[in-house]
Amino acid sequence: MKIIITGATGFIGRNLAESLHDEGNQITATGRSRQVGNQLIKRGIEFTACDILDQDSLKSAFSAADLLIHCAGRTADRGSYSEFYQVNVVGTRNVIDACRQNDISRIIFISTPSVYYSGSDRFNVTESEPLPRKQFPYGKTKLIAEEELQSAAKEGISSIILRPRAVYGRYDGTIVPRILELSAGKKFPLINGGEAMVDITCIENLASAIRNCLAAPVSSWNQVYNISNGDPVSVREWFSTVLDIFNRPFRPKNIPGPLAYGFAGVMEFLSKMSQGRIKPAMTRFSVGYMSRSLTMSIEKARQKLGYRPGISNREGFLRYREWLEEQKESE
Numbered sequence: 001m002k003i004i005i006t007g008a009t010g011f012i013g014r015n016l017a018e019s020l021h022d023e024g025n026q027i028t029a030t031g032r033s034r035q036v037g038n039q040l041i042k043r044g045i046e047f048t049a050c051d052i053l054d055q056d057s058l059k060s061a062f063s064a065a066d067l068l069i070h071c072a073g074r075t076a077d078r079g080s081y082s083e084f085y086q087v088n089v090v091g092t093r094n095v096i097d098a099c100r101q102n103d104i105s106r107i108i109f110i111s112t113p114s115v116y117y118s119g120s121d122r123f124n125v126t127e128s129e130p131l132p133r134k135q136f137p138y139g140k141t142k143l144i145a146e147e148e149l150q151s152a153a154k155e156g157i158s159s160i161i162l163r164p165r166a167v168y169g170r171y172d173g174t175i176v177p178r179i180l181e182l183s184a185g186k187k188f189p190l191i192n193g194g195e196a197m198v199d200i201t202c203i204e205n206l207a208s209a210i211r212n213c214l215a216a217p218v219s220s221w222n223q224v225y226n227i228s229n230g231d232p233v234s235v236r237e238w239f240s241t242v243l244d245i246f247n248r249p250f251r252p253k254n255i256p257g258p259l260a261y262g263f264a265g266v267m268e269f270l271s272k273m274s275q276g277r278i279k280p281a282m283t284r285f286s287v288g289y290m291s292r293s294l295t296m297s298i299e300k301a302r303q304k305l306g307y308r309p310g311i312s313n314r315e316g317f318l319r320y321r322e323w324l325e326e327q328k329e330s331e
């Protein structure tokens with residue numbers, strides 16, 4: 001298949017570009033970072049630098065294709081609503097327009113389960129449950145992007161929207177690196193004792209979900225799917241597993257949720273007052289993410305996409321460690 005990938009210079013998009021290329025698909029990888037772009041080119045993958053906020057650059061990067069995987073997005077845990085809106089909403093709109101101009105009629109969009117976050121514990125959430133009205137800018141703007149894609153169906157552009165939770169694996173520069181960084185301190189901060197139950201997703205399982213999407217029947221398109229390893233864990237177990245695999249000490253220290261939330265609010269205020277010079281150690285979004293349970297049903301993906309998460313939570317971390325070791329050896 002000829003597949004265009006946006007955000008192919010980022011963690012998820014790069015993994016997809018490499019694995020789908022290795023499986024014999026013709027990939028056009030796009031993104032802003034020329035440095036990562038050159039590494040993709042070295043691997044034999046076609047790369048075109050492209051900013052999704054610049055319609056001219058999108059025009060020259062896109063050409064006719066069987067399908068587009070839209071991974072580009074603003075993923076930071078901080079930033080103003082308009083910063084998120086620009087990339088996640090305006091950027092997605094531009095990508096849909098560029099697809100229309102190039103007769104690309106199928107889009108797979110990597111959205112997020114952050115749209116489910118309500119500030120309360122939620123278990124086994126399905127895709128059809130009502131969504132909270134109040135959202136953090138990230139979740140809110142990803143949800144608007146989903147709506148943009150859903151409206152494009154009227155004009156013949158079909159989409160599959162995936163909501164994978166806490167993705168980890170090779171090229172991940174966020175989740176596992178942050179856990180390892182925190183383990184270097186005297187105590188490892190665990191909000192609410194790390195009791196919150198969460199889903200996590202290794203990149204191999206997400207890639208297999210995407211493969212299933214490529215082969216999915218028409219009736220499985222224009223739908224939203226939760227994606228995870230299908231094995232929820234407590235935050236405490238998640239972090240201790242990672243540290244065990246990386247042979248690092250785990251010295252947890254409980255931080256009550258309300259205290260962490262209040263502290264994060266003050267940090268965000270100071271950051272805003274200093275026009276971003278002060279970087280908050282935690283944000284209300286990240287505290288909510290770690291202190292509230294959010295587990296999801298993946299039954300719909302099993303039924304309609306034939307999704308089977310074949311890699312366990314632990315195996316995913318082991319693979320990531322092996323990959324990091326290979327990287328170090330080749331340096």
Ligand SMILES: NC(=O)c1ccc[n+]([C@@H]2O[C@H](COP(=O)([O-])OP(=O)(O)OC[C@H]3O[C@@H](n4cnc5c(N)ncnc54)[C@H](OP(=O)(O)O)[C@@H]3O)[C@@H](O)[C@H]2O)c1
Nearest residue numbers: 007009010011012031032033051052071072073110166167
């Ligand atoms: N990682 C997770 O756990 C997770 C979970 C659920 C959903 N998601 C979603 O999955 C997608 C990919 O996430 P990720 O973890 O791979 O994030 P990431 O590593 O931060 O990658 C983001 C990608 O978006 C690109 N991008 C940002 N602004 C752009 C712009 N204006 N024009 C063109 N490209 C732009 C970046 O390009 P450059 O680096 O070249 O600037 C990068 O390739 C995101 O949409 C995110 O919402 C991620």
